[in-house]
Amino acid sequence: xxxxxxxxxxxxxxxxxxxxxxxxxxxxxxxxxxxxxxxxxxxxxxxxxxxxxxxxxxxxxxxxxxxxxxxxxxxxxxxxxxxxxxxxxxxxxxxxxxxxxxxxxxxxxxxxxxxxxxxxxxxxxxxxxxxxxxxxxxxxxxxxxxxxxxxxxxxxxxxxxxxxxxxxxxxxxxxxxxxxxxxxxxxxxxxxxxxxxxxxxxxxxxxxxxxxxxxxxxxxxxxxxxxxxxxxxxxxxxxxxxxxxxxxxxxxxxxxxxxxxxxxxxxxxxxxxxxxxxxxxxxxxxxxxxxxxxxxxxxxxxxxxxxxxxxxxxxxxxxxxxxxxxxxxxxxxxxxxxxxxxxxxxxxxxxxxxxxxxxxxxxxxxxxxxxxxxxxxxxxxxxxxxxxxxxxxxxxxxxxxxxxxxxxxxxxxxxxxxxxxxxxxxxxxxxxxxxxxxxxxxxxxxxxxxxxxxxxxxxxxxxxxxxxxxxxxxxxxxxxxxxxxxxxxxxxxxxxxxxxxxxxxxxxx
Numbered sequence: 001x002x003x004x005x006x007x008x009x010x011x012x013x014x015x016x017x018x019x020x021x022x023x024x025x026x027x028x029x030x031x032x033x034x035x036x037x038x039x040x041x042x043x044x045x046x047x048x049x050x051x052x053x054x055x056x057x058x059x060x061x062x063x064x065x066x067x068x069x070x071x072x073x074x075x076x077x078x079x080x081x082x083x084x085x086x087x088x089x090x091x092x093x094x095x096x097x098x099x100x101x102x103x104x105x106x107x108x109x110x111x112x113x114x115x116x117x118x119x120x121x122x123x124x125x126x127x128x129x130x131x132x133x134x135x136x137x138x139x140x141x142x143x144x145x146x147x148x149x150x151x152x153x154x155x156x157x158x159x160x161x162x163x164x165x166x167x168x169x170x171x172x173x174x175x176x177x178x179x180x181x182x183x184x185x186x187x188x189x190x191x192x193x194x195x196x197x198x199x200x201x202x203x204x205x206x207x208x209x210x211x212x213x214x215x216x217x218x219x220x221x222x223x224x225x226x227x228x229x230x231x232x233x234x235x236x237x238x239x240x241x242x243x244x245x246x247x248x249x250x251x252x253x254x255x256x257x258x259x260x261x262x263x264x265x266x267x268x269x270x271x272x273x274x275x276x277x278x279x280x281x282x283x284x285x286x287x288x289x290x291x292x293x294x295x296x297x298x299x300x301x302x303x304x305x306x307x308x309x310x311x312x313x314x315x316x317x318x319x320x321x322x323x324x325x326x327x328x329x330x331x332x333x334x335x336x337x338x339x340x341x342x343x344x345x346x347x348x349x350x351x352x353x354x355x356x357x358x359x360x361x362x363x364x365x366x367x368x369x370x371x372x373x374x375x376x377x378x379x380x381x382x383x384x385x386x387x388x389x390x391x392x393x394x395x396x397x398x399x400x401x402x403x404x405x406x407x408x409x410x411x412x413x414x415x416x417x418x419x420x421x422x423x424x425x426x427x428x429x430x431x432x433x434x435x436x437x438x439x440x441x442x443x444x445x446x447x448x449x450x451x452x453x454x455x456x457x458x459x460x461x462x463x464x465x466x467x468x469x470x471x472x473x474x475x476x477x478x479x480x481x482x483x484x485x486x487x488x489x490x491x492x493x494x495x496x497x498x499x500x501x502x503x504x505x506x507x508x509x
Contacts, residue, residue, distance in 0.1 A: 001049070001087040001088060002082050002086075002087065003087065003088045003089075004078065004088075004089050004091060005088060005089070005090050005091070006090075006091050006092060006093070006096075007092070007096060008092060008096045008097075008140055011090055011092075011140055011141070012140070014088070015141065015142065018049065020047065020048055020049045021046075021048045021049070021143070021144035021145070022048055022049050022050075022051050022141060022142070022143040022144055022145075023042040023043075023045070023046070023048045023049065023050045023051065023143060023144070023145045023147060024051050024053070024137070024138070024141050024143035024145065024146050024147065025038050025039055025042055025050070025051070025052045025053070025086075025147045026052075026053045026055075026134065026137055026146075026148075027052060027053060027054055027055075027077075028054070028055065028056045028057060028060075028070070028188065029054040029055075029056060029071075029072060029073060029074060029077045029188070030070075030071040030072065030073050030077065030188035030191065031073075031076075031077045031080045031081060031188075032186040032187070032188060032190070033178055033180070033186045034149055034151060034177075034178040034185070034186035034187075035080070035081075035186075036080060036084045037149075037175055037178050038147045038148075038149060038175050039052060039081060039084040039085045039086055039147075040084045040085050041147065041173075041175055042085065042145070042147045042173075043084070043085030043086075044085075045145070045173070046145075048144060048145065049087045049088060050085050050086050050087045050088070051086070051087065051088045051089075051090060051141060051143070052081045052086040052088070052089050052090070053089075053090040053091075053092075053137055053141075054074060054077055054078075054081075054089060054090070054091045055090075055091070055092055055097060055133070055137075056070055056072065057097075057129055057130070057133040058094060058129075059125075059128070059129025059130075059132055059133060060126055060129040060130055060133070061129075062123060062124070062125070062126065069192070070188070070189075071188055071189075071191050071192065074091065077089075078091075090141070097133065097136055097137075098136075105132075105136065106132065106135060106136070107128070107132050108128060108131040108132045108135055108162070109128050109131070110127035110128050110130065110131045110158050110161075110162075111158055111161045111162075111165075113247070113248070114127075114154065114157050114158050114161060114248060115127040115128075115154075115158060117154075117241070117243065117248035118154050118239060118241060118243075118248060118261055118263070119154055119263060119272065120154070121239060122238060122239075127154075127155065127158050130155055130158065130159070131158065131159070131162050134159055134162065135162060135166065138163075138168060138170065143170060144170065144171065145170070145171045145172075145173055146159075146163070146170050146171070146172050146173070147173050147174075147175060148172060148173075148174055148175070149174070149175050149176075149177065149178070150174050150175065150176050150177050150503055150504060150505055151177040151178070151185050151186070151187070152272075153245070153259065153261070153274055153503075154248070154261075156172075156174055157246065159172065160172055160500070171496070173499075174499070174503070174504050175504060176503075176504045176505040176508055177274075177505060179205070182202050182205075183202060183205045183206050183209055184198070184201050184202050184205050184273075185205065185273055187271060189269050189270075189271060190271075192269050193266055193267075193269060194267065197266035197267050197269065198266075200233075200234070200235055200264070200266050201264070201266055201271055201273075203230075203233050203235060204230065204235055204262070204264050204271075204273060205273050207226065207229065207230055207233075208260060208262065208273055208274070208275045209275060211226055211260060211275070212260070212275040212276075212277060215260075215277045216277075216278070219279050221242055221260065221277070223240060223241075223242055226240065227240055230264075235264055236264055236265040236266075237262060237263075237264055238262075238263040238264060238265060238270065239261075239262060239263050240260075240261075240262040241260075241261055241262070242258060242259070242260050242277075243258065243259055243261065244258060244259075245257055245258060245259040245276060245503065246501075254417060256278060256279050256280060256282075256401075256417060256419065257276060257277070257278050257282070257419065257502070257503075257506065258276070258277045259274055259275070259276055259277070260274060260275050260276075260277055261273075261274035262274070276503055276505055276506050278401075278506060278509075280399065280400050280401035280402075281400060281401030281402030281403075281509075282307075282401055282402065282419040282420075282498075282502045282506065282507070283398060283401050283402075283403055283404070283405070283415050283417075283418040283419055283420075284301065284305075284307070284403075284404040284405070284418060284419065284420045284421075284422070284494075284498060285404075285405055285406075285410035285411035285414070285415045285418035285420070285421045285422070285474075285477075286298050286301075286404065286405065286406040286407075286410065286421075286422045286424055286494075287406070287407060287408055287409065287410050287411050287412070287421070287422070287423050287424070287471070287473070287474070287477065288406075288408070288422075288423055288424035288425050289408075289425060289431070289456075289459070289460050289463065289464075289471060290374075290431065290435070290456050290459045290460065290463070291426070291430075291431030291432065291434050291435040291456055292424045292425050292426050292431055292482065293424060293426070293434060293482060293487065293490065294313070294406040294407075294424055295311060295313065295406060296487055297406075297424065297487060297490055297491055297494070298311070298404050298405070298406040299354070299355075300487065300488075300491045301404050301491055301494055301495060301498075302403075302404045304491065304495060305404070305495065305498065305507065307402055307403050307404045308397075308402055308403035308404070309347075309355060309403070309404060310347075310394065310397055310398065310403050310404070310405035310406070311347070311355065311357070311405075311406060312390070312394055312405055312406065312407035312410060312414065313377075313406065313407050313408075314347075314357045314368060315345050315357075315390050315393070315394070316377050316380065316381040316386070316390065316407075317357075317364075317368035317369070317373050317374075317377050318345050318357055318359040318364050318368055319343065319345075319359070319380060319386060319390070320368070320373050320376050320377045320380045320381075321359065321364050321367055321368050321373055322343065322359050322360065322362075323376075323380060324372075324373070324376065330380055330383060330386075333383065333384065333385050336383065336385040336386065337385055340385060340386070340389040342360075343359065343360060343389075344358075344359070344360055344361075345357070345358070345359050345393065346358045346359075350365075366442070369442065371439070371447060371455075374455070374459075375455070378459050378462040378463055378466075379462070381408075381463075381466075382462070382466035382467070382468060384468050387468050387469055391409075391413060391414055391469070394414050394415075395414060395415075398414070398415055408463055408469070408470075408471040409469035409470075409471070411423070411473075411474035411476075411477050412469065412472060412474045413469045416474070419498075419501050419502055420478075420494075420497060420498050420501050420502070421474045421476055421477035421478065422477060422478055422479075422480060422494055422497070423473040423474070423477040423478070423479045423480070424480050424482060424490070425479065425480070425481055425482070426481065426482045426483050427483050428453055428456055428457055428460075429453065430482075430483045431456055432449060432452045432453040432456055433449070435452055435456065436449055436452055478497060480493065480494070
């Protein structure tokens with residue numbers, strides 16, 4: 001398409017003629033490799049029209065000198081944008097974005113909580129300017145998707161908050177920080193640096209990266225020591241903070257993910273950088289009643305996000321199968337401890353790119369899904385010794401994180417500190433229909449729909465009323481009622497929620 005639009009009225013006319021949705025990539029020009037990545041990712045994500053805006057927003061600058069010195073390379077920007085996948089470039093002037101005496105322009109205030117930390121401490125009004133221009137552009141362009149870089153993490157969160165507050169039906173897709181070969185994050189202001197100033201920025205970025213490696217090993221960071229080290233290298237620090245990555249409050253001992261963020265001065269140029277710190281890889285906990293689709297959905301999420309799939313329900317079913325096979329009297333809890341100590345449950349990938357379940361070297365993948373096992377698993381899973389044994393085993397598997405687990409007490413008992421907790425449910429009729437279809441596909445047995453519905457209702461009661469780790473929604477879990485939704489729609493929804501809770505940069509590690 002390769003179209004350039006400069007006037008808001010022309011933009012509106014063009015937009016009304018469209019039959020496609022819009023991917024929007026806002027920039028202030030002087031495009032670099034980070035912008036190129038945003039444009040190319042948007043292009044490869046879907047068949048939408050890719051629109052890149054180039055507008056140096058005067059409201060984001062505290063001093064006229066900064067605005068005047070900001071690099072402007074429009075002709076080169078146009079070439080870069082089109083060559084990386086832009087279909088349309090919107091290049092308005094200030095009077096188009098902020099017409100004089102136009103009362104329809106909303107001059108907004110950024111979230112006080114998010115804008116009062118980090119850059120907001122010294123850049124008074126900066127994020128108000130960001131919100132004002134972004135909201136103005138979003139109203140003009142009306143995109144389906146908005147692509148933003150995680151390099152400006154604080155700005156990204158503030159824009160997400162704006163979109164949520166204004167109830168705009170826009171998906172925000174974040175892209176990890178893009179770095180040059182020397183570890184420095186790409187920034188339009190980098191071109192203003194002298195060779196010596198570039199070396200200072202390189203030292204700063206490399207020290208943050210080194211601090212991340214230390215944190216991965218020791219699970220702690222000494223800010224005073226790090227600050228002293230940076231200052232000894234003649235690095236002028238504006239701020240250096242270790243905070244919760246979404247609230248910007250002081251990091252707490254229980255926080256798994258945190259952010260180490262800083263701003264420095266290189267001559268007259270102010271530059272920012274950050275790294276995310278993790279004690280373990282992220283965990284997704286998916287709970288819900290029988291037949292809610294947990295297993296199918298969890299498998300697909302694990303595959304999509306490249307996470308380990310932990311089927312805790314299969315572990316309880318495997319023990320139920322073994323107890324039945326060995327004719328173990330599981331009512332005698334005193335004897336269970338010795339029996340459980342000799343049990344080994346292992347998950348192995350099979351030739352179908354799925355997961356087989358082994359208990360004491362028996363492959364029981366299919367056998368544990370029979371109605372016979374389903375009828376006893378709830379009772380066996382309510383046995384204290386059994387639950388203690390398996391919860392301990394599950395926590396061992398999850399020590400390093402990087403998994404998605406499903407069951408009935410994952411978010412409440414097994415992984416209460418999971419980054420994302422989902423409570424997946426559906427009506428009894430819907431769950432009975434799904435389970436009947438599942439059994440028919442396997443061709444293992446026939447069961448009456450009404451009987452199956454009664455069985456599920458009974459299973460719900462047993463699971464939710466047992467004394468130990470009953471089925472219930474964790475306080476901070478997100479409930480998804482899936483009647484009327486396809487499996488893929490539910491998977492997509494959960495992945496979108498995950499992306500809002502875990503930075504993309506972390507997901508790639």
